[in-house]
Amino acid sequence: MSGDRECDLLIRGALVFDGSGGAPAVMDVAVADGRIVATGEGLTLAAGEVLEAGGLALAPGFIDVHTHDDMAVFDRKTILPKISQGITTVVTGNCGISLGPTPLLTRDAPVPPLDLIATAEEYRFDSFGAFLDAMRAAQPAVNVVPLVGHTVFRARRVADLTGPASADEVAAMKADLGAALAQGAAGLSTGLAYPPAKAATTGEILSLVRDVAAAGKLWTTHMRDERSGVVSAVAETIDIARRSGARTLISHHKCCGQAAFGLSRTTLAMIEEARADIPLDIDVYPYTASSTVLIEAFARDSRKVTISWSDPHPEMAGRDLDEVAAEWGVDQAAAIERLRPGGAIYHQMDDGDLERILAWPPSLVGSDGLPRDRRPHPRLWGSFPLVLGHYARDKGVLSQAQAVAKMTGQTAKVLGLADRGRIATGCAGDLVLFDPAKIRAVADYDNPQETSAGIARVYVNGQLTYVPDDGAGALAGQLL
Ligand SMILES: [Zn+2]
The missing domain is CATH 2.30.40.10 (Urease, subunit C, domain 1)
Incomplete structure (x- = not known):
């Protein structure tokens, strides 16, 4: 002045x-x-x-509590999907995936889903602190709350990713975690639904999350199962949260596949009950399609699968998986094999669950957008306006004031940001x-980058x- x-x-x-x-x-x-x-x-x-x-x-300014913007924050162009929605703060490093420290200690390529956010060349930071230094130097357009990912630690320290970690491997991951927390990580994320972390035992996760709790930081989790086993996954999450004492955030809560439809009644009741004595929250994105790397089991119980990217077949981005399989004269599984490494959009949820989770007063809004995808899920560009326009104003699932709180004040509280999220x-x-x-969200499945x-x-x-x-x-x- x-x-x-x-x-x-x-x-x-x-x-x-x-x-x-x-x-x-x-x-x-x-x-x-x-x-x-x-x-x-x-x-x-x-x-x-x-x-x-x-x-x-x-x-x-809206706080996007669930992002994969670790790379995107380095460039104003790649963070435009977020600032153009009114988002001013992003939480990076979710689902076990973070840009630092490099997962490539003994491996040549990032194992899926680590390839969702960066290439082998981009995974260049020796430490979490080096990633933060580079981000500070790049001067991002938005504020960043950076989490560090458990799958990165597994890729660094665990020889056989299909099995549980040995005691020595757990100790090495705990050392990595301690360093990242000391260097400025806001917490730890896990992605237990994905192959490289699926074999992690509850004990392995508890051991790491106890360190997060001791540091007074946050644990976010893409749970082990968001399908017909979602109830037991919520039970495991509550168990780890209770035993560790860590402030816990269940990521993108949803019920995928027909066998899981309606289970949000049960899961929300469990979470509500647990909230009486532990700090447990959830976030949600406002769409009935998910998006991640190509995984056969996810494709199998989807109504429709759209390819979002493919390294060997980039021209197939935006195409329907079954149509591509028919063209190739192969079954769905074989088509997926040919398209990998790649990603997809899976139409596999029910409106009833989505609206129930979104309307539940404590839930927070996060986009889970994937900024690297050639043909991204529209949540990358449209999540926040879709909630304020379609779900709040037009459908009355919640009020606009409640919607704003789920994007700002409530989120800041969960993240411990005392001076953000309020006017x-x-x-x-x-x-x-x-x-x-x-x-209004203009981005949709047909034109996702608007x-x-x-x-x-x-x-x-x-x-x-x-x-x-x-x-x-x-x-x-x-x-x-
Ligand atoms: Zn996730």
Whole structure:
């Protein structure tokens, strides 16, 4: 700030969703030096810029609690899918997959699903701290909360990934984890549904998660089973959470495959009961299709499978798996074998479960977007506007105020970010100005790479970061 200014930016007459979940109210918000310095009606501070909100809504910048943006944050272009939705903070390193430390100690290539986020060349950081140093130097456009992934530790330290780790291997992983936590990891993620981590015993996970708890950090988990065995996977998660004492977040909670439809009634009841005495939360993305690497079992109980990328057959991205198999004159399994390494979009969930999980008051919103995919799942570009537009405003599954809270205040609380996720004096100037009547996801399964409608301006730490149809914008993100 300079001269007679009392603030850098004064937004006047916005319908403010403050992130608490309470009803919105029209007020003014002043920002100076990257922070909110005043809120209220009729503020008269001398401002560098005055913005008349004129019917637009103002919310805390959205926090995408579940991302695979470890590489994407390095470049404004690859983080555009997020800032164009109003997202100002991303949690990286989910599902056991993080860019640092390198998983390639004794292996030449990243074992799937580690290939979802980076190539062998991109997995170049000797330590988690080196990854964070590079990110700081690159100056990301969004704030980053970085998790470190258990599957990376397994790839580094466990000789036979199809079996449980030996005592020595567990000790080596614990040393890696201790280093990453000391260097700035916000917590540990696990991806127990994936082959390289499936064989990890409850004891192996508990041993690592106890260290996370001792450091006062977060454990997020892509559970062992999100299909017909989802109830026992939730039970295992609650058991580890209770015995370790770690703050725990179940990632992208869902029930996949017809045999699992309706089980969210049971799982939410279990989670609700556990929440009475342990810090346990869940996040969800607002789609009935999942997306990850090509896995036969996932394809088998899907209504439809769309190829999202394939190294040997890049031209097949966007094609229907069964059509490709028919063209090749092979069965689904053989087609998958030919397409690997690759990924897919699996239509395999029920609307009833999705809406139940989304409407459940404590659930948080995360995108789980895959920024490297040639033909990505639309959740990468559209998750947050889809919740605010389709699910809140149009379908009434939840209110827009509740939706905003699931993207901001509730999330900041789970992440321990005391000065984010709310519009209040002293909080960071992460803000999104949007039209509550027009906000809408434009990206869909047919056209997945479209910016959303109804987002007017996005500020990160007080700096203007995104305006539609304008390539410019600040790089003002911080490592949190
Ligand atoms: Zn996952």
